[in-house]
Amino acid sequence: MKRVVITGAGTINALGQDVPSTLSAMAEGRCGIGPINVRDVERLNVRIGGQVTEYDPDEYFNRQQIALYDRFTQFSLLAARQAIGQSGLTFIGDLSMEAGVVLGTAGGGVNTWDENYRTVYEEGKNRVHPFVVPKLMNNAGASHISMEYNLRGPTYTVATACSSSNHAMGQAFHLVRSGASRVMVTGGSEAMLSFGGIKAWEGLRVMSRDACRPFSANRNGMVQGEGAAIFVFEEMEHARARGAEILAEVIGFAMTSDATDIVMPSRKGAAQTIAACLRDARISGDEVGYINAHGTGTSANDKTECAAVADTFGPYADNLMISSTKSMHGHVIGGTGAVELLACIMALKDGIVAPTIGYEEPDPECALDVVPNEAREAKIDVALSNAFAFGGLNAVLALRSA
């Protein structure tokens, strides 16, 4: 078994268009959620989101690339550029043949679907642009990263709703840990803030119309975000041999299925996944200092997740910190675990635990240290990142400080 470290990170999300700006926003407890700018917003009931603003694709891509890249692919490529740039790796020879890309996305090219449905259904046209399929397919982001950086190894996309990027990163971890590849590019991306993408979520009646307040007694639902985060996972000896900066070590991963309900989370399923992740990492619960929660701000998730953490850690649950950064960047759906892994890296590397902002009233059913409203300084050795998706699909990662 090889050890796996992270040697590059990149992101674009509502809090910032790179890692330093995102982490400083998290450390300041800044909220990236606000009124959204999408076509036909006046027909939406939910009009807030964690939208990427002040973003001009023309700044990064030429006209032909823009014709071919959905917004989620653009986000994937921008985050990958930062991550691979930071890693300092170039992919030639044997490394190029084994290194690949595993990305998570729930919806893929949602904006492309949306725009072209308008063309054929609303405008009644009988012809769409030839690039609709290569633009909307869920693997477009992974494939374009692979082409851009000559990554010829295992390359695919995982779609497990809100666990997509944790599943993706877990599988990249497995590929490096097993020795199948020395380097994998991994993470997730989502760009679902379009009229159709928001309208679909409205239908479920789980969305807040004013703010995302995870764990707070007066929470009233989730808020969608968008963006991407991409990482370079590298075999530790390979990284050390070339003197790369190590951001954190990935030490464990577990994934399970509740096999019970298509939308309701399961306390038992969540607890079993966290426990399995600790076993996989060969650590005991009391080594964990921080958990980046799934923390969607819905009634069901937050109390179930807190109960699962209490079940897994016993009395020690009161000694660890658990926060939901979705309160700041929104729920990035298939990209959310990747954006949230940044908060874990900040806790481990910089000793700053990101807060749960918008916290107003304690909820006896969420009676853990949720790091309300203000970041905290602490020495964290091990951090977990939870994802508990619709469909009952759970994926938890464990990281250790380098």
Next chain:
Amino acid sequence: MTDDIETRVAEIIAEQAVLEPGDVRMDMTLEDLGIDSLGLVESIFAIEEAFDIQVPFNANEPQNSAFDISSVASIVAAVRQLVAQQHPA
């Protein structure tokens, strides 16, 4: 109308080839112009939009398509024929 079709087709092809329309000569092939398979289907889409016509073209068997893409001139001739058929004056 004749000149219009030739000019407009040259503009569409030039855009795909990232050239000035004046640099597109009638005897050039798509290969000469560096237009690949995706560029070809995008050109056909743009031609359909510009002239409001249906172009019979299957990328799986371009040589058997009624739409002759062997040169810019053949494309212009094919478009002219389709416009005449589909929009009789």
